[in-house]
Amino acid sequence: MARIVVALGGNALQANPKDTSAEAQLITCHETAKAIVDLIEDGHEVIIAHGNGPQVGQIVATYEAANAVDESKPVMPFPECGAMSQGYIGYHLQQVIREEMRRRDINKEIAAVVTQVIVDKDDPGFKNPTKPVGSFFTEEQAKKLMAEKGYVMKEDAGRGWRRVVASPMPKAVVEEGIVRTLVEAGHVVITVGGGGIPVIQREDGSLEGVAAVIDKDLASEKIAELLNADELVILTAVEQVAINFNKPDQLNLATLNSMEAKRYIEEGHFAPGSMLPKVKAALMFAESKEGRKAIITSLEKAREALAGKTGTVITK
Ligand SMILES: Nc1ncnc2c1ncn2[C@@H]1O[C@H](COP(=O)(O)OP(=O)(O)O)[C@@H](O)[C@H]1O
Numbered sequence: 001m002a003r004i005v006v007a008l009g010g011n012a013l014q015a016n017p018k019d020t021s022a023e024a025q026l027i028t029c030h031e032t033a034k035a036i037v038d039l040i041e042d043g044h045e046v047i048i049a050h051g052n053g054p055q056v057g058q059i060v061a062t063y064e065a066a067n068a069v070d071e072s073k074p075v076m077p078f079p080e081c082g083a084m085s086q087g088y089i090g091y092h093l094q095q096v097i098r099e100e101m102r103r104r105d106i107n108k109e110i111a112a113v114v115t116q117v118i119v120d121k122d123d124p125g126f127k128n129p130t131k132p133v134g135s136f137f138t139e140e141q142a143k144k145l146m147a148e149k150g151y152v153m154k155e156d157a158g159r160g161w162r163r164v165v166a167s168p169m170p171k172a173v174v175e176e177g178i179v180r181t182l183v184e185a186g187h188v189v190i191t192v193g194g195g196g197i198p199v200i201q202r203e204d205g206s207l208e209g210v211a212a213v214i215d216k217d218l219a220s221e222k223i224a225e226l227l228n229a230d231e232l233v234i235l236t237a238v239e240q241v242a243i244n245f246n247k248p249d250q251l252n253l254a255t256l257n258s259m260e261a262k263r264y265i266e267e268g269h270f271a272p273g274s275m276l277p278k279v280k281a282a283l284m285f286a287e288s289k290e291g292r293k294a295i296i297t298s299l300e301k302a303r304e305a306l307a308g309k310t311g312t313v314i315t316k
């Protein structure tokens with residue numbers, strides 16, 4: 001049995017990026033729950049993290065649209081929208097995972113913890129927005145939005161244009177203690193949703209939300225280190241990490257050590273904003289302590305990958 005932090009990618013929440021409805025998300029989460037409960041059934045201690053890019057973008061855009069119609073309707077600040085996305089996604093995941101555990105007679109409790117993550121107020125990420133949020137647009141639509149609304153928008157890994165926001169590095173998890181207590185009591189915990197609500201710590205120790213979206217793979221790595229997890233499992237839409245991805249000479253990797261990973265990063269094999277943060281988070285975890293390893297694989301192959309049969313295993 002291992003203590004594992006499982007980071008859920010976008011496809012675990014929204015199977016069809018064009019259908020961003022709550023109904024579609026809940027249906028997708030039912031499938032996700034099966035993969036997660038497989039791991040719980042196999043005896044692993046599971047801590048769940050998830051992304052929120054599409055959802056937080058949708059929440060922000062909804063408030064902006066209401067404000068555009070009626071100025072008395074306030075625009076909601078980014079950290080509050082991040083908190084809403086944690087609640088929304090956490091609610092779906094805890095409902096369906098609870099149901100799946102009950103169906104299999106697994107007697108465990110599950111809770112999503114609203115989690116704040118401390119970032120550095122001087123993080124260079126605040127000056128260079130990189131994190132894509134919300135829906136995809138064509139270049140023409142994006143240029144119009146940039147001109148009309150002052151958004152910063154960038155092309156996202158060949159998939160279309162998206163709004164980008166600051167993405168500072170996670171430094172500490174405010175709710176670390178309560179998450180540990182829940183895990184050690186045998187409960188299943190959902191934490192650092194959407195990378196955590198980004199906060200800065202003032203000199204007097206109080207916290208203040210900041211407009212940003214932390215990368216969930218990096219936040220998952222942070223909580224995995226803090227909870228002394230054995231494995232960090234990053235679930236996405238591909239079974240294995242590849243070099244020469246999407247080219248005729250694509251080569252899928254079963255293993256990746258830190259030397260190879262650093263070389264492939266330099267050679268530009270991993271797309272920024274998609275596979276690059278995953279490989280970086282995996283590498284950081286593998287290098288953080290002797291014996292730790294990370295796995296990058298698909299949701300469908302999670303059980304097999306943990307049994308050593310597939311996925312990309314990243315080690316020191
Ligand atoms: N070198 C690579 N190997 C495998 N997949 C890659 C690579 N570079 C980019 N990708 C793409 O990155 C995607 C994962 O990033 P993304 O969809 O942004 O993450 P998430 O699952 O967290 O939402 C994969 O599904 C794949 O399409």
Ligand SMILES: NC(=O)OP(=O)(O)O
Pocket residue numbers: 009010050051052053054132194195213214215216217
């Ligand atoms: N916060 C975050 O990394 O979300 P996505 O994985 O949805 O981009």
